[in-house]
Amino acid sequence: xxxxxxxxxAFVALTASSSMAFCPTQQYTSVxxxxxxxxxEPTTTFDLGEYIMSKQPAINEMLExxxxxxxxxxxxxxxxAMRYSLMAGGKRIRPVLCLAAAEMxxxxxxxxxxxxxxxxxxxxxxxxxxxxxxxxxxMDNDDLRRGKPTNHVxxxxxxxxxxxxxxxxxxxxxxxxxxxxxxxxPSKILDVVTxxxxxxxxxxxxxxxxxxxxxxxxxxxxxxTTDDLRWIHTHKTAALLLVAVSCGAILAGxxxxxxxxxxxxALDVGLAFQVADxxxxxxxxxxxxxxTAAKDLDADKxxxxxxxxxxxxxxxxxxxxxEAKEALEPFGERATPLLAxxxxxxNRKN
Amino acid sequence: xxxxxxxxxAFVALTASSSMAFCPTQQYTSVxxxxxxxxxEPTTTFDLGEYIMSKQPAINEMLExxxxxxxxxxxxxxxxAMRYSLMAGGKRIRPVLCLAAAEMxxxxxxxxxxxxxxxxxxxxxxxxxxxxxxxxxxMDNDDLRRGKPTNHVxxxxxxxxxxxxxxxxxxxxxxxxxxxxxxxxPSKILDVVTxxxxxxxxxxxxxxxxxxxxxxxxxxxxxxTTDDLRWIHTHKTAALLLVAVSCGAILAGxxxxxxxxxxxxALDVGLAFQVADxxxxxxxxxxxxxxTAAKDLDADKxxxxxxxxxxxxxxxxxxxxxEAKEALEPFGERATPLLAxxxxxxNRKN
Numbered sequence: 001x002x003x004x005x006x007x008x009x010a011f012v013a014l015t016a017s018s019s020m021a022f023c024p025t026q027q028y029t030s031v032x033x034x035x036x037x038x039x040x041e042p043t044t045t046f047d048l049g050e051y052i053m054s055k056q057p058a059i060n061e062m063l064e065x066x067x068x069x070x071x072x073x074x075x076x077x078x079x080x081a082m083r084y085s086l087m088a089g090g091k092r093i094r095p096v097l098c099l100a101a102a103e104m105x106x107x108x109x110x111x112x113x114x115x116x117x118x119x120x121x122x123x124x125x126x127x128x129x130x131x132x133x134x135x136x137x138x139m140d141n142d143d144l145r146r147g148k149p150t151n152h153v154x155x156x157x158x159x160x161x162x163x164x165x166x167x168x169x170x171x172x173x174x175x176x177x178x179x180x181x182x183x184x185x186p187s188k189i190l191d192v193v194t195x196x197x198x199x200x201x202x203x204x205x206x207x208x209x210x211x212x213x214x215x216x217x218x219x220x221x222x223x224x225t226t227d228d229l230r231w232i233h234t235h236k237t238a239a240l241l242l243v244a245v246s247c248g249a250i251l252a253g254x255x256x257x258x259x260x261x262x263x264x265x266a267l268d269v270g271l272a273f274q275v276a277d278x279x280x281x282x283x284x285x286x287x288x289x290x291x292t293a294a295k296d297l298d299a300d301k302x303x304x305x306x307x308x309x310x311x312x313x314x315x316x317x318x319x320x321x322x323e324a325k326e327a328l329e330p331f332g333e334r335a336t337p338l339l340a341x342x343x344x345x346x347n348r349k350n
Numbered sequence: 351x352x353x354x355x356x357x358x359x360a361f362v363a364l365t366a367s368s369s370m371a372f373c374p375t376q377q378y379t380s381v382x383x384x385x386x387x388x389x390x391e392p393t394t395t396f397d398l399g400e401y402i403m404s405k406q407p408a409i410n411e412m413l414e415x416x417x418x419x420x421x422x423x424x425x426x427x428x429x430x431a432m433r434y435s436l437m438a439g440g441k442r443i444r445p446v447l448c449l450a451a452a453e454m455x456x457x458x459x460x461x462x463x464x465x466x467x468x469x470x471x472x473x474x475x476x477x478x479x480x481x482x483x484x485x486x487x488x489m490d491n492d493d494l495r496r497g498k499p500t501n502h503v504x505x506x507x508x509x510x511x512x513x514x515x516x517x518x519x520x521x522x523x524x525x526x527x528x529x530x531x532x533x534x535x536p537s538k539i540l541d542v543v544t545x546x547x548x549x550x551x552x553x554x555x556x557x558x559x560x561x562x563x564x565x566x567x568x569x570x571x572x573x574x575t576t577d578d579l580r581w582i583h584t585h586k587t588a589a590l591l592l593v594a595v596s597c598g599a600i601l602a603g604x605x606x607x608x609x610x611x612x613x614x615x616a617l618d619v620g621l622a623f624q625v626a627d628x629x630x631x632x633x634x635x636x637x638x639x640x641x642t643a644a645k646d647l648d649a650d651k652x653x654x655x656x657x658x659x660x661x662x663x664x665x666x667x668x669x670x671x672x673e674a675k676e677a678l679e680p681f682g683e684r685a686t687p688l689l690a691x692x693x694x695x696x697n698r699k700n
Contacts, residue, residue, distance in 0.1 A: 067552070078552045078560045133515060138507035157488035158563055161511060165483060166556040168515065172522040173547020176540040186536035190526040193543055197523025202417070202428045206516040210428045213508055 048340040052096050058113060059095045062121045063087065066170055081155040081163035085128045088146040093345070094127050094244040095120035100337040101248030101262055111183075115251040118178035119192055122171035123244050126196065129167040130205050130240075132160050139213070172196065184251055192247045199243040208236025215302055224302035230271065237277075238270025245269075245338070261327050268324035269342045275317040276346045278303035279310065284349060317346045398690040402446050408463060409445045412471045413437065416520055431505040431513035435478045438496040443695070444477050444594040445470035450687040451598030451612055461533075465601040468528035469542055472521035473594050476546065479517040480555050480590075482510050489563070522546065534601055542597045549593040558586025565652055574652035580621065587627075588620025595619075595688070611677050618674035619692045625667040626696045628653035629660065634699060667696045 067083045098120040099112060106112035135142040135150040136157060143153050152160035172193055179189045198204055211232045215224045245266035249259050282305055304313040321342050328335035417433045448470040449462060456462035485492040485500040486507060493503050502510035522543055529539045548554055561582045565574045595616035599609050632655055654663040671692050678685040 077564070078556055082552065129515075133511055136508075136511065138511065158486075159560065161483055161486065161488065162556045162560055165479075165514070165518065165550065166552045168518050169522075169547045169550035169554075169556070170552070171547075172519075173544050173551065176543035176547065181537060181540070186540055187531060189540055190531070190536055190543075193526035193540075194523050197519045197521075197526065200515065200519035201523065202432065202516045202520070204519075206428055206512045206519070210509065210512055214427070 046336050046340055048337070048344055051100075051337055051340070052092070055096050055099055055113075056092060058117060059092050059120060059124065060087070062117060063124060066121060066125065066174060077155070077159065078163055078166055081151060081159045082128075082167055084154060085132050085145075085151045085163070086125065086167070088148050090124065090128065090146060091348075092124060093341070094123035094240060097241060097244040097266070097338070097341055098123055098248035100341060101245040102252040103337065104262075104331050104334045105249055105252035105254045105258065112248075112252055114180060115184050116248045118174050119196075119247050119251060120244075121178075122175045122196060123240065123247075125167040125171040125174070126200060126205075127240060129164040129171075130200075130209070132164040132167070134209060136160060139209070168200065179251065188250055191250060195243045195247055195250075199239040204235055204239040208232050208234070208239070212236060226307055229302060229304065229307065233271055233274035234267070237274045238267050241270040241273060242266040258331075261330060264327035265324045265338065265342070268320045268327070269345055272317045272320035272324065272342070273345045275304045275313050275320065276348065278305045279313050279317065280349065281305070282310065321346050396686050396690055398687070398694055401450075401687055401690070402442065405446050405449055405463075406442060408467060409442050409470060409474065410437070412467060413474060416471060416475065416524060427505070427509065428513055428516055431501060431509045432478075432517055434504060435482050435495075435501045435513070436475065436517070438498050440474065440478065440496060441698075442474060443691070444473035444590060447591060447594040447616070447688070447691055448473055448598035450691060451595040452602035453687065454612075454681050454684045455599055455602035455604045455608065462598075462602055464530060465534050466598045468524050469546075469597050469601060470594075471528075472525045472546060473590065473597075475517040475521040475524070476550055476555075477590060479514040479521075480550075480559070482514040482517070484559060486510060489559070518550065529601065538600055541600060545593045545597055545600075549589040554585055554589040558582050558584070558589070562586060576657055579652060579654065579657065583621055583624035584617070587624045588617050591620040591623060592616040608681075611680060614677035615674045615688065615692070618670045618677070619695055622667045622670035622674065622692070623695045625654045625663050625670065626698065628655045629663050629667065630699065631655070632660065671696050 063086050064083070067079045067086060095117075098116050102112035102116035103109055106115065131145060132151045134140050135145055136152055142150055144150065150160075151163065155163070175189065175193055175196065179192070181189070200206060202210075208231075211228065215228060215232065242263055245262045246259050249262045254262065281303065304316060308316055324342050325339050328338060413436050414433070417429045417436060448466050452462035452466035453459055456465065481495060482501045484490050485495055486502055492500055494500065500510075501513065505513070525539065525543055525546065529542070531539070550556060552560075558581075561578065565578060565582065592613055595612045596609050599612045604612065631653065654666060658666055674692050675689050678688060
């Protein structure tokens, strides 16, 4: 079984939703038709944009709660630096993936949100931490993120490092403290903490970023193979998308077998996400991306586009998404939001 | 009731134990008698050095386990950077505090270690992360730590930041994954994760470090009061010592009231620890400290010595330790290792 979605409606609404939290009157930008080519035959009218928008108030409200100001007032600075990047208009893809996965197994949307929202928030905090640290001068040295100056440009390197550290530690605290233990077996919450920890550590985000630095020649030049690239992105990008989906499923009571199917889906989507990123780097302008465009090209960085060509990369992204979707076939209609998210991830324009 | 300890023996053995893991033939340095003045009348012969040394094999073995190398081989670099700082001969004060607190409430030393070792390890990982990040050029810009070049001097800023991130995330993973759920109620393990998260975040280590940067004038010059200084150290130093003790107690089954007594003890010891640090900065050489001496003085940093004078700071350290010890009176003999650790903390020479 395959489910397509009304992708045009979803895409326009999503483009709006990701900025609407802060600028509700902003005009929608038009969607390049080429980006929609692969999902041209909608069979349902599921509205992904509306779906994501419906999640954002709860996500943003709890994110605000994580960075409440502290005493004495002059240490508000770290909360301010955390909030600056947390609330910079991110698309909240990881939290939404987590909530959508929970909905596949929970009795209702409300029940899914109740058990999975603290973990959804933790995922966004971890993701934001990784962006802040990756943008630092000693890493990717980037000045622009989500259309705004990067954290260290505004607050300095020391605050950027520290606000990342605080986001990371608060993310674990949040899962442990805020997940309702009368709704979720505490052992399962500990499993979620464990999986989040692994997704960040030397075998997760950090390992991927180190390998990325190695491949960029920042730590000694070396040849980069497709396997290397896949390894980097499995760890740097896919690891967090994977735990977003698997933890959502676990918190909502999925069986081990169901969690495994979710993991297969998420791993492929995670790799597709990175292939799409590489495509966007060469096809979109800095303004459209909200971050520096053609940066990989300028840095002579090994990307899927460089290795496979633009058409080859597009085909690879589509192959990965098709495989990903197959993993969720057993869940029928309940998988619709996750399938729509998979389509969005390869077809997004920033 | 007060328990003193055979501090000279403890101190000499401790000095040995902290370096013996890597240099068993190193000569012991003599202990300045002035440092021992406040604990001149031993009433028991508890040997703190032997006590700490007895904990070190288990601590070091599990620390090694946290940084096992990963595939592909070239990403060993992050494990290597993590190991470099983790295994640089730290005194393991936080792990030992955690294990000693657990022993007050567990049926045996073995039982205490079984429930508290993963958290003890997590505390050392968090502490090491905070040292690596605080030493960075944009923070305290220090080249020397534990007698060795700092992490960023050896591995570069990017690896230093990333290895800190990996240590932090692995610490939470370790507690959640390795604490035996058949020995400790999973809800209590979640409580430990929560407390660790708070101890690091914007209201813990990170908040303290930000305030420290503010007070050093690195983020705009301002007047520093004794209250500011107490706030900094409550967050930057005491917070982690506090959770070391309280989490050890919780894991071993202490009641809420017993945990509170432990917290009172640890908060005072934490502040005493920092006063002692300020004293050491002006009284010891760089060689003796294993890190740059007179650094606070050179940076015109506000310290307890600057605010209270050398004698005043010594009196404050002793006052804090006396208060700390009183909190543990209800636990009688079982508190001996913690009381000895408190004495060591104000009398240590590096």
